[in-house]
Amino acid sequence: MGYYSYMINLDGVQSFAEGGNRKCYINPTNPKRCLKVLHENILQNLQKNSAWYKHLGNSDGLDDNLREEKAYKQKAIKYPINSSIWDHLAKWYGMVETNLGPASETELITNDGEIAETLEAYLFREGLTPEIKTALSTFESWLRTHQVLTKNIIPHNVVIKKENGPLTLKIIDGLGSKSFIPLPKYSKFFARIYVDRRIDLMWSRIHWDLSGRIGNWK
Numbered sequence: 001m002g003y004y005s006y007m008i009n010l011d012g013v014q015s016f017a018e019g020g021n022r023k024c025y026i027n028p029t030n031p032k033r034c035l036k037v038l039h040e041n042i043l044q045n046l047q048k049n050s051a052w053y054k055h056l057g058n059s060d061g062l063d064d065n066l067r068e069e070k071a072y073k074q075k076a077i078k079y080p081i082n083s084s085i086w087d088h089l090a091k092w093y094g095m096v097e098t099n100l101g102p103a104s105e106t107e108l109i110t111n112d113g114e115i116a117e118t119l120e121a122y123l124f125r126e127g128l129t130p131e132i133k134t135a136l137s138t139f140e141s142w143l144r145t146h147q148v149l150t151k152n153i154i155p156h157n158v159v160i161k162k163e164n165g166p167l168t169l170k171i172i173d174g175l176g177s178k179s180f181i182p183l184p185k186y187s188k189f190f191a192r193i194y195v196d197r198r199i200d201l202m203w204s205r206i207h208w209d210l211s212g213r214i215g216n217w218k
């Protein structure tokens with residue numbers, strides 16, 4: 001928490017979206033930012049089990065806000081090779097207190113004032129258009145250039161920014177590394193293998209989504 005943090009009241013504020021773990025709100029004190037609060041039951045379970053939760057080394061596996069906070073501190077983002085690190089990543093503003101519990105505060109991705117659509121929604125409606133293929137290939141080279149460590153890249157965790165012309169993909173969830181073995185964090189060699197694998201699986205997930213989700217995607 002920051003030194004001059006204060007509690008944000010989310011009473012009467014409607015969430016604009018929900019994932020499996022968190023509810024998303026437009027920050028009532030700054031409409032350009034998104035606040036994500038863990039679902040009530042998740043928070044309660046974490047608090048109920050706080051004794052072992054705190055002692056568990058990989059507690060970020062349970063708390064998506066903790067996972068994300070750590071993930072934004074990864075080398076690729078903390079020491080970026082250049083400012084293009086933010087081209088495909090919602091900015092991170094840290095944790096803030098709300099009356100619904102701690103929230104992660106990030107850049108809200110919008111297009112002309114509307115909340116940006118997910119890659120998943122786009123693919124279901126439009127399919128693999130030439131524009132989205134171009135956007136995906138730009139996104140891919142960005143991942144390889146910066147070696148950003150992500151969990152599996154799922155189309156509902158990526159949104160589309162339309163910047164006069166080309167479509168730009170932005171990761172809004174799923175940063176961090178998946179493996180229990182932290183090798184990709186410390187070794188360029190393993191990071192490359194890890195990132196290549198995430199890209200392969202991203203494509204396999206996209207094709208699986210588009211095929212009507214038949215069989216297994218991994």
Ligand SMILES: Nc1ncnc2c1ncn2[C@@H]1O[C@H](COP(=O)(O)OP(=O)(O)O)[C@@H](O)[C@H]1O
Nearest residue numbers: 017018019020021022034107108109156172173
């Ligand atoms: N920064 C953002 N800008 C625009 N939309 C967002 C943003 N963050 C989340 N969303 C929307 O909210 C949904 C759920 O958010 P997400 O962070 O994926 O929650 P969860 O951790 O529960 O999966 C996303 O699928 C997306 O539609």
Ligand SMILES: [Mg+2]
Nearest residue numbers: 019156157173
């Ligand atoms: Mg999500």
